[in-house]
Amino acid sequence: MKNILxxxxxxEMYGADKVLLDLIKRLxxxxxxxxxxxxxxxILVDALEKEKVEVMVIPYPIMRRKYFNPKGLIEYGVNLVKYTHQLVNIAKKKNIDLIHSNTAATLEGGFVSRKLNIPHLWSIHEIIVNPKIMYRVTCKLIAKYSSITITDSHAVKNHLDxxxxxxxxxIKVIYNGVDSERFNPNNDCTYLYEEWNIPKNSRIIGMMGRVNSWKGQDDFLKAANIVMAKYPDVYTVFIGAAFEGEEWREKDLADKIACSPYSDRIITKGYRTDSEGIYKLYDVFVLPSINPDPFPTVVLEAMSTGKPIVGYKHGGICEMVKEEYNGLLCEVKNPDDLANKIEKILIDEDERKLMGENSRKRLLSNFSIESYVDNYTNEYRRLLREERDE
Incomplete structure (x- = not known):
């Protein structure tokens, strides 16, 4: 048996967290x-412990924007050295055979693997646009300190290249997968109509995602206002929370929603654990990320639940949505076009149903959880075989 760190x-339990959990559960x-x-x-710690996986919590530094200043860089560097040394000692004690770092923000794995001369697989789930110096530095580190770099979409691969x-x-592309049994068209959502006071005959458009500077909540609100102005039976739902320390973003969104003439038809919630039912509730799933979204897991989950998708035409969503088949893509940062595409799907019930069915088919054919786990397992096997042959 090989030990993988x-x-x-x-x-937490957002995209990169979920796919990591799914992979580890199915190894x-x-x-x-x-x-x-x-x-x-x-909650990721709790979920892993439930699967009887050994988990440790060590406060090693994660590269975040809060460090992008002289004082922050010094603090980050000191902690990086300190905790890398601690991780090296743990890796020795646990007889680690391979390290898998998940996300570009986790730099420690590269240094530990180099120190111990063991293979390092680095999964990248980000498209770093700004600051450009961070893009360059991160790419150099990933290229130097990974035995193989895995991206979750061609959009991410092209960005690194x-x-x-x-x-x-x-660099290899391995598409993420989601549990198609957990996210399926037969999930129950009836309780949400009562909880959120939504009439049963309403049409519901919604998004789910981290509240940050680029996920597109502001653009979705603008588009939703346009749609709701035309159709009194349309409700809009926002699901997601901000990073710790950025709770002001949630308040800012809430203030903008309060200013909408249709605020009585807008529901906004933070992080929820019942995403299966929420996807089922939606008639159209919307994700208008204003920066290229690498490979949004929420889109896969909505597809698996049998929902048509509307999003901006860049990033990994272009590999998930086949236009006119399971969704529509819009001009980036154009809320008017976003509203038009949402409306186009919303008003045609037959087309909406067909697109939803096609989403489920496309998910099962191209983004299954089984192929995702198999592809990663093959990379583990190859790296460990190469290490043995050396």
């Missing part, structure tokens, strides 16, 4: 023993 950037435990170290406590830091064949 997993390092990740948090302990062949007769061949691979996962050991997970996370920088904070949280454009840096000029990577050798040919050092």
């Amino acid at each position: 997993f390092l990740h950037a948090g302990a 062949d435990k007769t061949k691979y023993n996962p050991i997970v170290i996370l920088p904070t406590a949280g 454009a840096s000029g830091c990577f050798k040919p064949n050092k």
